[in-house]
Amino acid sequence: MTNRRLLVSMAALLACAACASAGSGAAPGRASLLSDAPASLDRPCRPSPAPAQLPAADALVDSAALIAAAGELWRGAGSPRGHVLLAMAYDEAGLNVRRDLIEHRLPPAMADSLQKLVFAHRRTADAAPREWGVRLRMDMGGEQPVLRVGRREVCPAQVRDAAVAGYGAFGGTPFGDVRERSAPTAILPAGGSGGGTVWVRVALDAGGHVTEARLERTPFGRAGWENRVLSYVRAISFVPATEDGWPVPGQLMFPLRLNR
Known part of the structure; x- marks a missing residue:
C-alpha cells in the first residue's frame, strides 16, 4: 500500500512539473523549426523565441484558397510527395515584406510555383512593435495540402x-x-x-x-x-x-x- 501511494505521489509530482515547464516560457525546441534538415555543427543556432505566440496559418494567408490552388497544382504535376518550407518576414504594419524558400522536398519548379501561390494568397498580419517573422510549411501528399506555422532559426554573430x-x-x-x-x-x-x-x-x-x-x-x-x-x-x-x-x-x- 505504501509503495502504491509513493508511486501515485511521484506521478502527481511529475505531472505538476510538466505543467510548470509548459507554462514557464521555456525555449522552443528544434521541432518548432519544422525543418527536416539536421542541425548545423558549425554554428550554435536555435529557434527564435519571438513571437511569443505563433499566428495561425490563416492569419498569414487565405488558407482555404491557397490549399485549393496548391492541391490543383499538385495533382496536375503528378501528385509528388514532399513539402516546401518558407521564411516569412513582416514589417511593423503587418505587411509581408519577404518570402524565401529555405527548404523543399519537391521538384524545384513545383516548389517555386507553390512559393508564388503563397505570395498570391498572402494576408496582412496584425501590427507589431518591430519587424518579425515565422516559417510556413506546406506538406503535399495527403488528401489535401497541410499548412503549419513554425519558428525562425536565429544564429548568433x-x-x-x-x-x-x-x-x-x-x-x-x-x-x-x-x-x-x-x-x-x-x-x-x-x-x-x-x-x-x-x-x-x-x-x-x-x-x-x-x-x-x-x-x-x-x-x-x-x-x-x-x-x-x-x-x-x-x-x-x-x-x-x-x-x-x-x-x-x-x-x-x-x-x-x-x-x-
Missing part, C-alpha cells in the same frame, strides 16, 4: 576567423589568438610573458561591422592598453547574426588572449 593571430601588438609583441567561445572564463595570469585573457563584448550591425566595443573582464588596468585592445577588436572581421539566413544586428562576447 561570431568571429569570422577564430585564429586571428598576429594582427595587432600589445606591449610591442604581436597578439590576437581569438579563442573559441567555449574557452575557460578564468582570467589567465598577466605577469611575465604569459600575457592574459580579456573578455570583449561587441555590438554589430547587419553587415558584421562593429558599432560598439567594450571590455567586460580584464586583468589589465591601464586605459592605454584597453584602448589599443578595443582598436584591434574593431578591425576584426565578424559574421553577423542571422534570422533564417538574413543578416541582422547582434551582439557577441568572446575571450581574447593577449601576449606581452
